[in-house]
Amino acid sequence: LMVWLRRTTHYLFIVVVAVNSTLLTINAGDYIFYTDWAWTSFVVFSISQSTMLVVGAIYYMLFTGVPGTATYYATIMTIYTWVAKGAWFALGYPYDFIVTPVWIPSAMLLDLVYWATRRNKHAAIIIGGTLVGLSLPIFNMINLLLVKDPLEMAFKYPRPTLPPYMTPIEPQVGKFYNSPVALGSGAGAVLCVPIAALGAKLNTWTYRWMAA
Numbered sequence: 001l002m003v004w005l006r007r008t009t010h011y012l013f014i015v016v017v018a019v020n021s022t023l024l025t026i027n028a029g030d031y032i033f034y035t036d037w038a039w040t041s042f043v044v045f046s047i048s049q050s051t052m053l054v055v056g057a058i059y060y061m062l063f064t065g066v067p068g069t070a071t072y073y074a075t076i077m078t079i080y081t082w083v084a085k086g087a088w089f090a091l092g093y094p095y096d097f098i099v100t101p102v103w104i105p106s107a108m109l110l111d112l113v114y115w116a117t118r119r120n121k122h123a124a125i126i127i128g129g130t131l132v133g134l135s136l137p138i139f140n141m142i143n144l145l146l147v148k149d150p151l152e153m154a155f156k157y158p159r160p161t162l163p164p165y166m167t168p169i170e171p172q173v174g175k176f177y178n179s180p181v182a183l184g185s186g187a188g189a190v191l192c193v194p195i196a197a198l199g200a201k202l203n204t205w206t207y208r209w210m211a212a
Contacts, residue, residue: 005210042144045101046137046184051195053077053103054132057110058124058199063206067115074107099146102139106132121200129196133188141181 057070081100089095110128117123 042137042141042180043183043187046140046180047187047191049101049103049140050106050133050136050184050188050192053106053136054110054129054192054196055199055202057107057132058129058196059203059206061111061114061124062121062200062203065119067111067119070107070110070114071104074103077103099143102143103136105139106136109135125196125200126193129192130189133190133192134185137181137184137188 053074057073060073061067061069078100085100109131110124113128113131114120114124117127
């Protein structure tokens, strides 16, 4: 019975967390990675996406105890988001109106830390969480730079309920202290460690619940 319950919980977690991660992605900031807020709210995106990835990946990785599951988890989210992108494209929006976030490389770094430290939970939390927070904004800024004319796209396809603080503005180029990559990486690196610890704690609570 416990084996069946554990497997059921395991596969249910895959579906529920992956789907909810995608929903959070769609609503993080405004839309998935729409160009109407890509420059002004990149820090918000970086924090929400990196912390979301690390809490789910740590939980999932420690639950299975197998290196590679963080990458598997990120792949599931990527597939779901590509489906969402296809749906918006089918509604008539341009293909580059939405950019699928890049989770997989950061998840691979987390898996690498877990494997290289011989499945050390604390190393995965501290080192892996920091690497995710630092790397995800960098990978996604490269992704964002590939979008054609983000400001033009923003004004051509504005969100009806776009709040004033997310009104598209010209990006401040060349100022590191005002760089969305720098702010996102710094905040993500700091926040991902306690978030990863939360994922590990959730994993412990799940085991206790299943053993009760």
